[in-house]
Amino acid sequence: MININTDLLLERFLRYVRVETTANPTVDTYPSSPGQIELGRMLASELEEMGATAVEQDKHGLVWATIPSSDSAVRCPTILLNAHMDTSPDAPGKDVKPQVVEDYEGGDIPLKTGGRVITQADCPALANLLGHTLITTDGSTLLGGDDKAGVAIIMQTAEHLLRNPQLEHGEIRILFTCDEEIGRGANHIDLTKAAADAAYTLDGGGECIVEDENFSADHLVMTCAGINIHPSIGKGRMVNALRAVAFVLSALPEDNLSPETTDGMQGFVHPYLTNGTVESTRVEFLLRDFETSQLDAHETLLKSLAAEAETKYAGVKFEFERTKQYRNMGDALRSAPHIVQHAIAAHKQLGKTANRGSIRGGTDGALFSEMGLPTPNLSSGQHNLHSVTEFASLDQMTYAAEHLVALLQIWHRSSKDAAQ
Template identity: 40%
Template sequence: MKTQFDQALQDRLVRYAAIDSQSDETSPSSPSTAIQFDMLNLMVEELKEIGAQDVELTEYGTVLATVPGTAEGPTVGFLAHVDTAPQFNATGVKPRVIKGYNGGDITYPDNPDLVLSPKDHPYLAGKEGHDLITASGTTLLGADDKAGVAVVMTLAQHLIDNPDIPHGPIRIAFTPDEEIGRGVDPQLPKDLGVDFAYTLDGSDVGEIIYESFSADRAVVTIKGVSIHPGWAKEKMVNAAHLASKIIQTLPQATMTPETTDEREGFLHVTDMNGGSSEMEIKLILRDFERDGLAAKGDLLRKVCDAVQASEPRAEITCEIYPQYRNMRYWLEDDMTPVDLALEACKANGIKPISIPIRGGTDGSRLTELGVPTPNIFCGMQCVHGPLEWVSVQDMAAATNVCLTLSQLAAKK
């Protein structure tokens, strides 16, 4: 069970997770938060320390580096993102290591009422004897995607320290703002300069993902008519009431995240802000197929139009913005990177798992921009909340798969 990579991976993740690098969708900056530079600058330092070449921090906030090839072969990229999700507190993360997990419930020192139980999380039940890393109960851990960062850094160091391992040129990229859908700058495909790439941003051991959601985001703005409530009869138009009407008119039982699974898409209200005079609703739209995504956008517009028609004195606008598309549309034309990853799993005695991911990665956007980029597991579990955890041995399995993959690519 123990591997040569365990200690390095554990030390890296504990060090990285303690750094607050949360992204912020409301910020117009790139990266969206200055604190992400704490991770980005650290990546630059560590890459230089291990002997990587061409280390740079781009103007758009991505760290790039090269591990020179020791054999002929395609140039392969490995990517992970440094930001953590804005959905839950990420300030003051206190990572802790549970050595040789005993298979029982896990409690948290800073939140005694919080329990991570194998009864509720079957994947955890299979990790008895593993070394687990969790937070302390009041923050997320940030294994999404600092576990991926740790895997990529550990892979890079091992290849540099062992030049007898045959592999083609390897390009490393650490991106910001993946959690808010802004991780791939239009310049990245050219600057990365690879034949194909992989994100280390998956969960269960064996996951090789080449199908993701297609995604749009929407902003609905409702402007009412404001007047003193004491003199409001037949004059006031309450924007908050209209916002509520829009949300209630959308399908509640068949098209929300909590009512869908597998290949079903959804409309998800993420934020409501404002008051009686003006309201803003933010939503995300998800579907595996382009026409399904377009249909959800049409539905949202029709609901807004219907509510607008019910109150012509209001002003309701609905803007929909593209985020990323299902990587399958491009990967199915050339499955070479997927096939290599599947072969690498099997060579390590791991049964591959390829199911559609109900989310997206930087690879979704990269693939759309011409760089085939499926996703590989790195062990993260229960992400975006206080129960987040990862097995050090799962991270080691991902490192071994990437190592094998690098060698297999050189033989093609």
């Protein structure tokens, strides 16, 4: 029986979400907001107080710590646990006022501000949360469960292990990162410093989900140059870049290649930002696919449509600039299947069934995996991410901590068995 202190877990979570850590994509500093430094300082202090070793908030704001192995006689792989401290800029993150709903009885959950309501229609998962303690906002901000739920779970797991030295586990490394929400989470990480053999991110929604695949992702900028002249004398002389770009966008398949019409394992080409004039128009795209090679196919499609536009609107000129973002963690995990298998086995040990999932997005774990550290993603009780109706289940967070303890014990036991 693993007895996680639920009251302490809740206290931690409420303390962390009250620190504003909204990532800011418009600045070049790292981290992009001062609150991430503040939260990191708080976490480092708490880790030192609970007895973790090698605690450090480095010059980039990243927080590192170690939970020493409980059994020096067994050579056990070092496991890295990761969550990110920043929150999404997609919704307000300042002055978060968490509300605790104890023993949820079902139905919609009215919030205090702006007539906001968390409805069962919009969040079917509520039907499975009867009797849970839920943490919501007042409706004016997001909650920050993405990913402070993960942060709190890792912190409570660390304290549980340090207070219960009889629990067998290998060395555990802890890393709290910055600016994951704006794609910069791994920008300043030296994984040789982690010296880990495997890792897990605690950045998933719900419960009992082990995510071992995610999108491969690139960013693409398409620029179209036209020819401008006063409209009164434009006949035969003006070449409108806006029209050429509109041709390309309207020719993109809508039924099977847009985020509005795809799900599951389908990829997409997503034009999400544009700025333009007759003389020059720029469109930014997100290229996404679970098959990394399909990113080339998505770029080829755009270039072929642009070539058609150059023929139709003689005089326009298209240029493309593609930037790599992240890759499917599955590419790395397929060569180390035991990392996922141990996570699934830990759920089974606790009497629950794991569900393997695929992320239609990315995590720091995808970047870690590409850097040589295979890193699946685990559930942390988050729901309705990046919105003012975001909430978390304390019961699911508690279970996530129990699962981590069981998982770390499985790593130790498998190493011990292999040595005999």
